[in-house]
Amino acid sequence: MLRFITKRLLWSIPTLLIVTFLVFVAIRVGTDPIAAYKRANSHVTPEQLAQFKSKNGLEGTIFHQYFSWLGNFVRGDWGVSIVGSRPVWPSLQHAMANTIVLGIFASAIGITVGLGIGILSALRQHSVFDNGASAGAFIGLSIPPYVSAILLQMLFAIYIPQWFGLSGPLLPTSGIYPPGHEGFDPALRLKYMLLPAMVIAIQTIAIYSRYMRASLLEVKNSEYMRTARAKGISERRVIVKHALRNAMIPIVTFAALDLGAIIGGLIITERIFQYRGMGDFFLTAFDNGDFKQLMPWMVIVVIALILFNLLADVAYAWLDPRIRLS
Numbered sequence: 001m002l003r004f005i006t007k008r009l010l011w012s013i014p015t016l017l018i019v020t021f022l023v024f025v026a027i028r029v030g031t032d033p034i035a036a037y038k039r040a041n042s043h044v045t046p047e048q049l050a051q052f053k054s055k056n057g058l059e060g061t062i063f064h065q066y067f068s069w070l071g072n073f074v075r076g077d078w079g080v081s082i083v084g085s086r087p088v089w090p091s092l093q094h095a096m097a098n099t100i101v102l103g104i105f106a107s108a109i110g111i112t113v114g115l116g117i118g119i120l121s122a123l124r125q126h127s128v129f130d131n132g133a134s135a136g137a138f139i140g141l142s143i144p145p146y147v148s149a150i151l152l153q154m155l156f157a158i159y160i161p162q163w164f165g166l167s168g169p170l171l172p173t174s175g176i177y178p179p180g181h182e183g184f185d186p187a188l189r190l191k192y193m194l195l196p197a198m199v200i201a202i203q204t205i206a207i208y209s210r211y212m213r214a215s216l217l218e219v220k221n222s223e224y225m226r227t228a229r230a231k232g233i234s235e236r237r238v239i240v241k242h243a244l245r246n247a248m249i250p251i252v253t254f255a256a257l258d259l260g261a262i263i264g265g266l267i268i269t270e271r272i273f274q275y276r277g278m279g280d281f282f283l284t285a286f287d288n289g290d291f292k293q294l295m296p297w298m299v300i301v302v303i304a305l306i307l308f309n310l311l312a313d314v315a316y317a318w319l320d321p322r323i324r325l326s
Contacts, residue, residue, distance in 0.1 A: 005310065012306045016299070023298045024066045027291045033058060036082045036289035056082075056292065069295060078296050083288040092281065092296055096263070098176060099270070099277035101189075103262035106197040110204025111255060117205065118212025122220060123239070133209060140206030149199045149272040156195060171195050174274040196273045200266060211254060215247040252315045260308025264301040 037052050038044050053059050056079065057068030072079065078088040121130040157169035172178070172192050181188070219225065220243055228238045265279025274280070278297065285293035
């Protein structure tokens with residue numbers, strides 16, 4: 001196991017180099033940092049422009065620019081944003097923390113509820129509950145996040161206050177804290193996360209309920225399950241000890257990759273709710289053509305995907321002892 005993990009981590013180094021170079025080229029082709037600098041600073045002199053190019057490694061070939069950026073990145077010198085001249089790391093750190101909090105909260109709700117519904121659907125196949133859960137899952141999958149986000153905003157900010165005669169929105173529809181708030185307030189933070197978490201959880205519940213149902217039904221009707229029942233083992237023990245453990249193998253793999261992707265930000269949801277996370281950070285940086293912010297964002301996302309992919313393989317081997325990683 002240790003040998004496998006070490007080998008995968010070593011292979012991640014050339015993977016990171018190749019991916020970051022391709023992304024660097026794509027970002028440099030798709031954005032113009034010089035134009036962004038001119039937009040952010042009026043009356044730029046030729047001397048200031050030359051200094052900006054030199055400071056940000058915009059001179060020479062694309063290879064020279066990439067390795068100049070890579071050297072600074074590895075040394076921890078992530079520079080300052082082109083627009084606003086703010087240090088990149090503090091802003092990125094704040095955005096990443098916000099996304100992780102929202103992602104873990106929403107995923108915990110979505111995965112737990114989704115797995116529970118999927119298990120009950122598989123155990124009560126073709127029942128009223130199973131048919132209702134299947135219909136609900138298809139509806140949840142068919143509604144885009146931007147549609148459910150807007151509907152929830154209208155429901156909790158407009159319709160429910162009108163129906164019950166409330167003076168304001170039942171739940172806040174934007175931001176992380178109210179304007180002017182300082183310090184950390186867990187109750188207030190939770191209140192502001194509820195609506196975006198609902199949007200994420202709707203599709204998460206739908207996806208995991210369908211995956212769990214299909215996986216458990218496949219395991220439930222397998223030969224070794226019939227053998228376990230023939231030995232006189234109780235149905236409850238057969239389901240818990242044998243069926244669920246094997247049915248969870250593809251679910252764990254999918255969940256690990258899904259959680260790794262959360263680091264990249266929930267772009268649509270965060271932008272609609274003005275939630276200052278990684279998705280909103282990316283869109284703002286891309287709109288500004290700020291490659292100084294875009295490149296660290298991409299590196300963090302790629303590292304997260306590689307690590308969670310590794311975690312999925314390890315969890316896969318733990319759930320199924322027949323699998324040996326070497």
